[in-house]
Amino acid sequence: MTDSRLSTFKYVNYLWDKEHAEKLVGDEVGLLLYRSNLLGADLRLTNYGGGNTSCKTTETDPLTGSNTEVMWIKGSGGDIGSLKKNGLAALYLDKLHNLKNVYGGIEKEDEMVGLFNHCIFDLDSKAPSIDTPLHAFLPFKHIDHLHPDAAIAIAAAKDGERITKELFDGEIGWVEWQRPGFDLGLKLEDCLNENPDIKGIMLGSHGLFTWGDTAYDCYVNTLNVVEKCAEYIEEKVSKSKVFGGARLMSLDETDRKNQAAQIAPVLRGFCSSERHMVGHFTDDQRVLDFVNSNHLERLAAMGTSCPDHFLRTKISPLVLELEPHVDLNDTAELVSKLEPAFVAYRKMYAEYYESCKHANSPSMRDPNPVIILYPGVGLFAFAKDKQTARVAAEFYTNAINVMRGAEAISEYTSLSRQEAFNIEYWLLEEAKLQRMPKAKPLSGKIALITGSAGGIGKAISKKFLEEGAVVIINDMDEGRLDETVRQFDKLYGKDRFTSTVLNVTKDEDIRNAFKQAGIYFGGVDIVVNCAGLSISKPIEEHTDEDWDLLYDVLVKGQFKVTKEALKVLRKQDLGGDIVNIGSKNALVSGPNNAGYGSAKAAQLHLSRLNAAELGKDRIRVNVVNPDAVIIDSKIWEGAWAEGRATAYGIKPEELPAFYAKRTLLNETILPEDIANACFVFVGGLLSKSTGNILNVDGGVAMAFVR
Incomplete structure (x- = not known):
């Protein structure tokens, strides 16, 4: 994992500007922000709002005047691509470690989140995120936790642990899937203690942790790991039929856009049965390869693996059973064709909620799909605003990349429905939703x-x-x-x-x-x-x-x-x-x-x-x-x-x-x-x-x- 591969990066962007970085020497937080923004600029490395970055510095404790170690980490709800200092949480590292003394076990771990606030060093901090202990319990100065498509493809593969060990010759550790939180932080610490020479850790079905002694070392380590994952996957993809090969051909671009414009208002009407939604359409080639494939129905029904993907895109998409060239001008006929699919989706979602809910689960949310796939035409996403819909489409496109890679190297696996539900209806996520500002009068219009x-x-x-x-x-x-x-x-x-x-x-x-x-x-x-x-x-x-x-x-x-x-x-x-x-x-x-x-x-x-x-x-x-x-x-x-x-x-x-x-x-x-x-x-x-x-x-x- 050295700099020897810098000139050969093919699947990630090496953006580090040495001259700019030298101006930040001595400012570790500035270098954290610089590194974060570079990583967030490449959607192959992480999605909007996804992932987390951190650094550890020595600061003067305002209460004692003595030196103390402080961890700076992306705060809750931020985006590393646009991260600024006011988007960071700064916490006493020793206090975070002392939380281990009061940890009551995995059934109590959600209660630990409230204790993060007692560890805050900088009173102007953003609210600490659930990932805080994952960074705190690893001893490295600079840490990246990202959701690269190539890494998640391996993490979501049926035999991802074996592939990781063989591909990296033991230099990357493995931790099985577990919902993010305090206990997962302890699992990462255990993994490092058992494998002290590793350069990173793969989280099953989730993402990647990498690190370095400097911001630059961390950045290059991250790129090298992701590059190696992508290189391995692309070699396998080149020798296989992606998604089992094409079942049908796409319409040409003009006809795709015309079909999308015709059907979008009808889809929006169905998706807005509880509140007005705003849509986003994409006919990205990666999407078309997926929606036109022989394995579409099997893979779409499985849903996504990475929790960040899932939170944005729901349990599974709705696949339209429409031929791409069908005449959409007769609105009444189109509605009659589509209505049963939406009724069935809402029924499926309600059954999913009822079968997985806990005694303290929040009420069932909107049962309409977020992602709608139209073979031969593209992908529609519907959400409360354009940005949320666009980002959901980007996340599902990343999920497609994950499925593509996992299927090429092994067999794709997704979260169980219960695990998916536990993420979607997590009380901490519900609390975050409740803190959202009240919608404006024309929201969704x-x-x-x-x-x-x-x-x-x-x-x-x-x-x-x-x-x-x-x-x-x-x-x-x-x-x-x-x-x-x-x-x-x-x-x-x-x-x-x-x-x-x-x-x-x-x-x-x-x-x-x-x-x-x-x-x-x-x-x-x-x-x-x-x-x-x-x-x-x-x-x-x-x-x-x-x-x-x-x-x-x-x-x-x-x-x-x-x-x-x-x-x-x-x-x-x-x-x-x-x-x-x-x-x-x-x-x-x-x-x-x-x-x-x-x-x-x-x-x-x-x-x-x-x-x-x-x-x-x-x-x-x-x-x-x-x-x-x-x-x-x-x-x-x-x-x-x-x-x-x-x-x-x-x-x-x-x-x-x-x-x-x-x-x-x-x-x-x-x-x-x-x-x-x-x-x-x-x-x-x-x-x-x-x-x-x-x-x-x-x-x-x-x-x-x-």
């Missing part, structure tokens, strides 16, 4: 706001994101859309939104926008028709082109987007919200406004007609009527502002004050005001209201609905 790179549309998108939704932002102005994407990426991150070019007068753009919503998030719940433009001219100056443009964008655009949205909303069968951005001009007559005002009136009545028609689908249709939203609004650029100023006999720059003064509240209307009004309709408090109009105009008496 998916929103498409047309024209969302503009002033009002962008404000609505931001409001919905802040209230927990994910959004599909769009605009016909590609430059403005690109700038909004950059801004949103910094503010919210890529799991919170996706983007597409959308001109609401183009059928293909509209179809593509909802296809994007289906593939990226699983469907849509909220549609806000916000895209617009304004033309202000005396009637004698209005052209046919002006008239057609206003009606094509405002009226026909609203009609087209709503019509396409309805297909997705009905597939989900979860109800939904359509909010149309109207105008005070829909209700109030004024000069130089024949085209725009009449188009807004048509939008308003079209909304009422839609509300009357779609109530049976639990789809609410409501209208927000703004007036004079000048700030950051594209429609107030150029000719429109000049036209309105001319109509009122004032200068364009006087418009904001003019509009404010004519209102009952003497207020300027901002894009955020319109966003708040939209949220009022979709936030849950008005779930039994439809066909309404909400004026946001500062109070214009002529626009009162009467």
Whole structure:
């Protein structure tokens, strides 16, 4: 296990920057964080949120002034790829060892977790994780505990212990599967005491422990062990039929995406029977190799082995019994085909819960599948938010890698159903779930706001994101859309939104926008028709082109987007919200406004007609009527502002004050005001209201609905 293999790494990434590391010399915690971030950057080494890293340092005890040994370790719930110092727990090492004196045996080990807090050295520490004793009881300065696919493939193989011993010539120890906790830490210590020259320990069905005297030695040791595991597996894979060979061929990429977009809303509807879920789709080649294979049903039914994989992906996935090329356009027929599979899955999950539960087990959780496999098409994951769904898909992809390797070298084994249940319904995990922040009002909701790179549309998108939704932002102005994407990426991150070019007068753009919503998030719940433009001219100056443009964008655009949205909303069968951005001009007559005002009136009545028609689908249709939203609004650029100023006999720059003064509240209307009004309709408090109009105009008496 020396540096001699550095130039030959093929299955892991060697990322260590000697120059950067030298700047951290003397800062062991800094080197721990550096090493952790490098390891977390390679998903072949560990998943998001998975694994744990630590180091031990000598610090001055603030209570005695004497030197004391402190262990720094990733705290509960963190991710080593993005780990910072505030994500570490720092604990007195001697106090952790003293816990052995009060340990009451394996039946009491969960009680030990509460005692970790009595060992904290740094009062700003993150909560210590369940893995704390696993690191504390090993004497090495730097320790990595990771879940590399290649290592778990050996750990989950039927004869993994023999393979480990032979492959590493006794340099890697073996500890049989045991749930993480205090007792497992003692087992690791025993393994080392019995084999003092080992360079690491393989945990059956779980993962890998490696170590070193320095951060660099630990890093290289970890890479060398994983590289050797992967090299061994790939040699075996090259001589075997992966997953028993292919049973069928995948659709081509375009057809896979089309099928995914068609079926995702139906799957989401079933998976959201207890709460709204957000989806993720992947047709990664590793997934396709698995879902198209002869051994799919046998291996999928076995579930995963590594507890980190299992916690994210549930007892087993749901495999769809659908041909990849089947026509999915008939929603009723598709639902009738899929419903029995979901009923059977929920029944299986309930039986699993009842047969494995303990007297103090938490109540049964959502019985719907997290992972859904569609042969020939790919993998769908559904969870409370996009990030959780994406990570679940990544974890299951890692589980596929594990099964692939284990089957090539031996025979894959998974956790027993009872062990799986004991992990899933572990009281410590339940306590962690109970500490999670309360869900925001729009959590699990998916929103498409047309024209969302503009002033009002962008404000609505931001409001919905802040209230927990994910959004599909769009605009016909590609430059403005690109700038909004950059801004949103910094503010919210890529799991919170996706983007597409959308001109609401183009059928293909509209179809593509909802296809994007289906593939990226699983469907849509909220549609806000916000895209617009304004033309202000005396009637004698209005052209046919002006008239057609206003009606094509405002009226026909609203009609087209709503019509396409309805297909997705009905597939989900979860109800939904359509909010149309109207105008005070829909209700109030004024000069130089024949085209725009009449188009807004048509939008308003079209909304009422839609509300009357779609109530049976639990789809609410409501209208927000703004007036004079000048700030950051594209429609107030150029000719429109000049036209309105001319109509009122004032200068364009006087418009904001003019509009404010004519209102009952003497207020300027901002894009955020319109966003708040939209949220009022979709936030849950008005779930039994439809066909309404909400004026946001500062109070214009002529626009009162009467």
